[in-house]
Amino acid sequence: MSNDELDAMRTRLSPAQEARAEQCRFVLRGGRRVATTGRSRALLSGSDEVLITVIYLRQVCPQKVLCDLLGINPVTISQAIKATRQLMDEEKISITPTVVRSFTRADDLRAWETSTDPAAHTPAHPTLRALTAPHLTGMNRDQLDSLLEKLIGPYAAAIEQRRHQRGSTRRPGTRGGVFRQKITDGDRTLATILYQRRVCTLNVLAELFNVSKSTLWNAINDVMPVLDTHNAPITPTDHRYLTAADLLASIQAPQGPPPLGNQHVDS
Known part of the structure; x- marks a missing residue:
């Protein structure tokens, strides 16, 4: 704000x-x-x-x-x-979580805030910000940020309603001063967008987000109904990366991803 x-x-x-x-x-x-x-x-x-x-x-x-x-x-x-x-x-004031920028060390946050080039200082897990590259998400970063901020509120409300239905009063982000989730709500939504785009397999996504396959799959299943409800413009990509290394290498490449060719990977 x-x-x-x-x-x-x-x-x-x-x-x-x-x-x-x-x-x-x-x-x-x-x-x-x-x-x-x-x-x-x-x-x-x-x-x-x-x-x-x-x-x-x-x-x-x-x-x-x-x-x-x-x-x-x-x-x-x-x-x-x-x-x-x-x-x-x-007062019914809601705060929208930021998009893939969670600092785990004070020095990293201080360096980012005081730098004349904030982009040069990234969080402890810079891979996540790299995954917002336009050729992976199918949209530029401003469009992605706008979509994520639009979806995070309804997603959080859906999760809170489910907790209430189960009789749970635990609130996210309140245990021991750390975020309860293994990945943030923004990361969950980003992972779901990449999965629906068929950018890579679930195993590759789990490696990139540094969580287990089951954790990521549960997150995707939570987010997908919200994406469907809001008719988010998610379209499949023309190229599917077979490994995390190949995907990350494409981000550094001066040109777009290579053509699909004869590669095929089952879901």
Whole structure:
């Protein structure tokens, strides 16, 4: 979001944050406020809490990376995110996860943010961003990002509805400061697009996304109904790569992928 949009969210949440903070102070004091000579300051302001919660919900990085970046203990970060997330839910504010950019080290995120050439600094798993190449997805990256952002909301809602039907109250991304999923929602959708495009086999995709075949297959089965419901323009490609190495080599090639020729691979 833009800075103005972020500031508007902070303004919208500020009254609820202040009310929550005053309630906490009341409980800690055991009664009404009394005059004091000084006032302790919280490590994070309300605006800070909104910012780190947005970054976390965007799945830019796990809580551990936020702790390393800010020099704040995990309990403070976790409590801030939990409380702010609850306020966002009450205000019906939803945050769309980012598309294939999950930093697992503070140094990587810091280098990317401060660099004059952000593209030169990639996450710990740069392969995933490479898989968004236009000749693989059948669309340019702006079109892909737009499609993924359009689909991630309905996909998350479908998964949450399924959890509710099963009687589960567990929320994604809340265990131990790391993302619960082995791959993010954006990665799941990207993998499904590549699978439906018949870019490569399921085994190759599992290798590229660094997950088991069963994990990836479950993810694809979750995403495909959402793609079908939204009539996403996914068309089969003319070339199917037999190995992960061949697929990655095509991304570096100066020209498009080679012709299909006589190669054929069964599903």
